[in-house]
Amino acid sequence: MKEGRPRSFYVLAIFFAAYVLFLYGPMIAIYVLSFQGPQGGLTFPMNGVSTFWIAKLFQGTGIVDLGAAFRRSLLLGLIVMVVTVVLSVAAGMAFRRKFKAQSILFYSAIASLIVPSIITSLGISLEFRIIDDLIKAHWNENFETSMGLLTSGLGAHLTWTLPFGLLIMFAIFNRFDPRLEEAARDLGATPWQAFRHVVLPIILPSVIGIGLFGFTLSWDELARSSQAIGAVNTLPLDLQGLTTTVTNPDIYALGTVISAVSFTVIALALGTIHVLNKRQAAKGSDAGKGLV
């Protein structure tokens, strides 16, 4: 028996389509506008089509030192990604057993996620200022600052990415069958071998998902960086600085370049996840199909 779709399906399908258009429409508009002709302005209609503004960005004649900010953000993003993956997988494994500080860690992660970013950012900046003052007072009068991209900046980003990593690990292990790992141990695997050869391959697609969150959230992070990054700026901070002064399409060009990196990373990650899932489906499932 085949039932037709109810009328509510079509109403909601249109609603959903409108939501997707609302999500993507404006973004697509600025990607298009960043290819304005040299005489083009901030709005439609397009005044010719060129790569003038994007080229200008890379020549470094534009408003910000794009190259340096780009490298800083990329470096920070990659480090945040690696640290997020390693710490989340490790902590996720710990949560499979009961341990004492379990609920403290859990609530710290949730609080870190929902306490307004500006407060975390201010707190980190105060912490580092006080550390600086202590160093100046007791050890070295000429000490400049301990704040920086890879100290306070890295910490600030991790307070944002780690909760996502941990929650993804929870989602993974909610559906994970521990019997497979126990079987590996029965066959004589050490805990590390069981993790390396049984658990990790199974959870790998989701672990790549954690990496995706780690990089993209850091690459675009703004609120927590704002007070805690030190003297230098990341790319999103430069971009935000431009919003108040800009009069020509440079800003769109910069936006397009930043997004291009995001989309490349998203595509790479999703592609890898897809391939891994395919391989698992093809290779990993002859068990239970009977003796050959």
Added chain:
Amino acid sequence: MDTSEDILQQASPGLIPGAGTARAAKVTRLSPSFISWLQAGPMMLVFLAFFLIPLVFVVIVSFWDYNEYQLLPAFSGRGYTDTFEGCIAQLPDLCTIAKTYLKTLKLCFLVWVITLFIGFWVAYFLAFHVKSKTWQMGLSLLCTIPFWTSNVIRMIAWIPLLGRNGLVNSGLVKSGLINHPLEWLLFSEFSVVLALVHLFTFFMVVPIFNSMVRIDKSLIEAAYDAGATGFQTLVNVIIPLAKPGIVIGSIFVITIVMGDFITIGVMGGQQIAAAGKIIETRVNALQFPAAAANAVILLIITFLIITMMSRIVDIKKEL
């Protein structure tokens, strides 16, 4: 992700008998609790160093004194008295901080109502109307991808649409509906709410969708069989069962908007005061104790809102 589960389901039946004996045979030098500490310790340390201790410093510094250019580590209530300046003297008029919080709460409420409405129906469509798992994955991904891209870019993306010469205005003028471009489309409360909804509906969709896919479909069929209309099923079955997701999504959206200063700054043309924006302004003026005092106030208010909401649902159980 789904496939791994399938593999496990297929692979596991033969493995059950041996499961119990593994622990007995295993000899380890490290105690399990020590291993747990090794595994969870690094993350705990990060939260300690970059979240918990900083929060403590915010509270401490909020009671310090300050002058034009530096912190003075001596007890003082000045951060708070400066913040609440005029709150009693100006009565019955509202002082700046009260007005700012009222404005922030208003923005919060508007954004909450709109994101809840959109988020609920988007999640409903994904959970109940999209039958194939592949489509469900694909469409969820479509909603998630913008979350992985820059918020600032998604904000400035509205400029060519809403500006004085933007698409919306030129379209309206051309069609003869208005004579002069609308000024309130951009750098106004309208554009702030629009951008916040645009950016953060995602935080509503995900938890509500999560709650909805867990609803046993036979409950809905049972409601229909018992003669409930679609609307009755929605109100009496689906909404109560989706409540945890609704609450979690609401907590996300409300706390984000309460502390937001970037969206309100960029989309409000730096002209709209808000709770998060005060903190930023104070920091820029190097008045750290005042900034910290405002952070403490914001933290307390956010905490109160969350406590009220989590009375309705046990968050830990739902994750």
